[in-house]
Amino acid sequence: MTQSPRPIRIGMVGHGFMGKAHSHAFHDLPLFFPPDDLGAYPVLQVICGRNEPAVRAAAARYGWAHVEIDWRRLVERDDVDLVDIVASNDVHAPVAIAAAAAGKAILCEKPLARTLAEAREMLGAAQAAGVPHMVGFNSRRYPAVQLARRLIDEGAVGRVYHWRAQFFNERFLDPELPLAWRMQAETAGSGALGDLGSHAIDLARFLVGDIAEVAGATEVFVPERPLPGRPGERAPVTGDDAAIWLCRFANGALGTFEASKLAAGHKTDLSFEVNGSAGALRWHFQELNSLELYSRGDPPHARGWRRILATEPEHPFAAAYWPAGHPLGYEHSFINQAADLCRALAQGQPPSPDFVDGAACQAVMDAVLRAAKSRRWESVEAV
Amino acid sequence: MTQSPRPIRIGMVGHGFMGKAHSHAFHDLPLFFPPDDLGAYPVLQVICGRNEPAVRAAAARYGWAHVEIDWRRLVERDDVDLVDIVASNDVHAPVAIAAAAAGKAILCEKPLARTLAEAREMLGAAQAAGVPHMVGFNSRRYPAVQLARRLIDEGAVGRVYHWRAQFFNERFLDPELPLAWRMQAETAGSGALGDLGSHAIDLARFLVGDIAEVAGATEVFVPERPLPGRPGERAPVTGDDAAIWLCRFANGALGTFEASKLAAGHKTDLSFEVNGSAGALRWHFQELNSLELYSRGDPPHARGWRRILATEPEHPFAAAYWPAGHPLGYEHSFINQAADLCRALAQGQPPSPDFVDGAACQAVMDAVLRAAKSRRWESVEAV
Amino acid sequence: MTQSPRPIRIGMVGHGFMGKAHSHAFHDLPLFFPPDDLGAYPVLQVICGRNEPAVRAAAARYGWAHVEIDWRRLVERDDVDLVDIVASNDVHAPVAIAAAAAGKAILCEKPLARTLAEAREMLGAAQAAGVPHMVGFNSRRYPAVQLARRLIDEGAVGRVYHWRAQFFNERFLDPELPLAWRMQAETAGSGALGDLGSHAIDLARFLVGDIAEVAGATEVFVPERPLPGRPGERAPVTGDDAAIWLCRFANGALGTFEASKLAAGHKTDLSFEVNGSAGALRWHFQELNSLELYSRGDPPHARGWRRILATEPEHPFAAAYWPAGHPLGYEHSFINQAADLCRALAQGQPPSPDFVDGAACQAVMDAVLRAAKSRRWESVEAV
């Protein structure tokens, strides 16, 4: 006899952009992934934020049952099974550590922390408490990205020689855009590096493997910005506007990376390409439903980049949605992430990517910041 | 003093592919379009289907409160404000006519009917009853398609010389694919022409204007298919596998159209292009978030096709979703459609496109079928 | 013992756009295709034009040894082996017929003639005289187009269901562009249909086969244009600005065609796509070095349009030029045409495409013009 699916009561800390993305994913999950199939389903139990009117409005809009103003209370609630951290980066460590201590499962947005030290502390706390932990690298969960992983496993790339990844937008081009937490090293740990670059690093680790060493540079192109709510005042920007870096992977491949918020012409533009002895793969977020494959296994007169539309029933996650050829969007990566998380929790399996992955990504970012300062190649520390 | 938003209790007839798309749209609507802004919100009141276990499963999955097995009972329920018809085409007319008689607002999937005569009856019934009526040409409601309309209004195309539109997939390539209602003229009215071509015709009417006359051909490439549930038996396919036609618009422009379900390489591939005296526009469903514009207003040395990513706050519908550059998918067209429908009902305005548009599209399809048979150019009848 | 390569002394009638393209091709041929390999090489013997200073300038620029003012004299010269006709369409028939009577080999630009009757006369004359004859459908001779033919032969497309081809430019958008011979039915036979559409028809015949019947429309969007050299005067445009037509091939496939000189956004934009039971191919002149292939033979999870860069040594003509990956341009189609012509003449083989192909293309254009007038489907006459 099959068991009833298990409710997973979620307490979410934060209610901004990521709060909307996560709320929507939990809201939509059962329509596309039936609870009976997953063995679990999310319950939008408590949402938390410091600004009470704002958090109440978010609760009403997204369908959260309860509201908390203090995350410490949320973490201690008996009716919460999983703490979902979608607040600014400086809040990740304290909430996660408290949640672990309270025995809650944890989903934490990327980047896991502001520093490698914080990330290690979070990982240690989760491991010590024995709670399930997951980091929100949603980019892994586009069907086409999962397909890339499968094709690599099938040998489509062979020995990897080259990797490149970029994550660009142009949001900071306007010098009058006011200062925000994502621009400040104190709250965010870094700037474009952590906010955008962390996705690129995680995809590199997911698809190629560990990064051994890096060289790089960071830059603040707009050194001062208006202080919000204080007309006429400006303050220095302490997080990087852009970071560029090279790496050597543990397997000997070379990698190049760019992350920038002043890249005119690019709007949320994440992309990667990997080239190896047997072929190559590339993917662009702006055409997220397709993956391009170049295979040296094709006959020489008919060899070329092949654009695979990853919307067939054969493709990861695709069967949950629409008939072949109907494009998915950004938000589906969060639904897929929620599906995998619920399934893992139902089956008592560790979710992936977890805080080890989160900390490993942080170790690369840490090395990039060190390299930018030392002006040398720097080794990536083990987690 | 602002009024509370008005609940719109929906009774949906059908629960297949379109039933899922509509259910999801009603489910998601309030997250993206707050009821206070729209003045209304949908209530998933009753879902109807002949197969009771299947309709009960759909009700549970999508969150419908009640179930009916007979659409006649659904239409008569007091707790239904709007009848949403997502069943096979042969059911559109009887349900719509009964719903109108019962004073219900109506949303009917495309194509509106099997024949022009049916469409006229439906339109007549809705007009006679004075109920709001809408036809589900969801393709109009991608932000990039709405942007096309706006740019045309701004003069970006000028006098139109050429239009072309295609809607291809490759679903019928396999000759062993069993017969289904979409392949039979008795249930569907036509084949690829009505199922796919109707979208292309509606976009032509939306962006260029009325179609005056057509010449064309239809073809059944796989004349017999297996009968589902009757091993070894085959029956003739009566709906077209493919239709191609030319048109002259009332404004003198020339148009070409193709609709096919045996177009290898294409999966749900709707596209259009319009060329005029001032410039041109083109759009592909597979890159649904962008619109391409060619403007003769650009300086000669810097003139070219410009790919506009229609995800900026300036773009239709886009502000409801995510920050600039985050792709939307197929299903968002239905959410946008539901938003416009709710807003229209709240404001007492007629929704658009309505049964007049549905019948006008049917009139073009009718002319295409006549022309395929007569082997002559045929005039499109007035609605 | 190998024979010395044979000189082919050319007499070229005309010296405009096509005269430049042909002159350049003859000039460049030996650098890329050594005479010893071809068994022949062209000699730029005589160039002919009515405007003596202009033809003398062209002779000097392109390296022609002699000049004639009257094509009748050119045709009769003993030192001419092959007459190359690159003048306006009204001159094709008289020159070709005289050349055949004089026993010369003939290369004639496309479209072969103004009418089917003229084309038949030319073909008859060439056949009666037993001279080699070729029509200048240079578009066949891009490496990627030849590769398409090879892939079709290998079964990449299977049974053909659909063909579409377009040839667009925007040269006539400006209503003040003066009248020219290409706009006048008297000199050109038709307008965009013959000038552009003939390429599309020839590719259809080359890749799919004979066309059985057509329906279509032609249009003159700018009915009057300034008369060159007569300020303030205008005259009617008698050749079509645009033509659109449908066809049925003899093998049952459906085809759509468009040719227009008022297609904003398009500059010399020839493209085709063919879809069949096994796959599909498409090609765009603007990316002339690549051919796209969609193969249903690929595994379902890795199927997609593949862009083949036809610059490998395995690809037709490519080895004559540069290492893999170096793009060729427009003019190389003429060099390749000249190479095949010289090789055929050296080997005593009939060149291809020949006047039969030219007349067959003319028969399709004839049927399109009849269909545009009769407003019915019209059969294509046998040559």
Place this chain on the structure above:
Amino acid sequence: MTQSPRPIRIGMVGHGFMGKAHSHAFHDLPLFFPPDDLGAYPVLQVICGRNEPAVRAAAARYGWAHVEIDWRRLVERDDVDLVDIVASNDVHAPVAIAAAAAGKAILCEKPLARTLAEAREMLGAAQAAGVPHMVGFNSRRYPAVQLARRLIDEGAVGRVYHWRAQFFNERFLDPELPLAWRMQAETAGSGALGDLGSHAIDLARFLVGDIAEVAGATEVFVPERPLPGRPGERAPVTGDDAAIWLCRFANGALGTFEASKLAAGHKTDLSFEVNGSAGALRWHFQELNSLELYSRGDPPHARGWRRILATEPEHPFAAAYWPAGHPLGYEHSFINQAADLCRALAQGQPPSPDFVDGAACQAVMDAVLRAAKSRRWESVEAV
């Protein structure tokens, strides 16, 4: 009174791939750029190579009047005005220095030399002798690249923040490809860095400006290769298979570069992108006729990447060839280079890019090699 155009008698050292490209360019130049317009025209006077049968064959094929076996004799000939160096990199310096001493104008293929020291010597010799000198960075001379320079001058990019350039091919993927001079540091100076990367560096300097410092890595993925002509023997590869590097420009912009001959999926794939405060530009060699422009000057609702087909009469070099929309290919960059060189010589102006540019590019490569070894950022030396 206009002067007759001046003959420029060329002595070319080398007759391989680049010898073919240069020969063809000189051969074609007068057809597209009339000598009267340029004021000069090339004469294919002497070709030189060590392998007498091979060089005689090349002379016959490409139309060179005389042959030399020893470049020292070529340099001393009275009937040579310009020495064109297209041989392996180790020959560049001795030939150029001797040519300068003999008072000849010099065109030298890129990279100018094997080392910065060699490049400085060559520059010094040319300057001391007062002879015109040019380095063959042909990539600057695609119409679309020249258009990029023009648009930057017009302010289309504004303050530059980012530059990236890549030059990839996949020629060395096969580990059995025999050793050749381009793989050996002794003859080539470096590997992919010099052969491919030098183009990317020159474009960076042309479009953004001087490079101040670099960090990078080089790699030999296939450490040993078969020795040609000595079956069973292998020898170490001493030139890099791939190089990746970052830079800071003197103006503060960040840059990233990649050059590799083991980049599966890429065949002669040079590309760049520049992003600034006002917009962005990008170009790919594989679509060499178009330039993409993103302009923040466009209205927000109609902003996007614009693909400009640089084949209009308004575009650099384009008017010399074909009507708008007819693609040029690889070889046209050499024709354009020859045109500019002849014009400069006719007018007594210094050609551009010259040995200063060649040496400046070499200084960047020198810094990359130093940085790869020191594992630090390294300053680029002044020329």
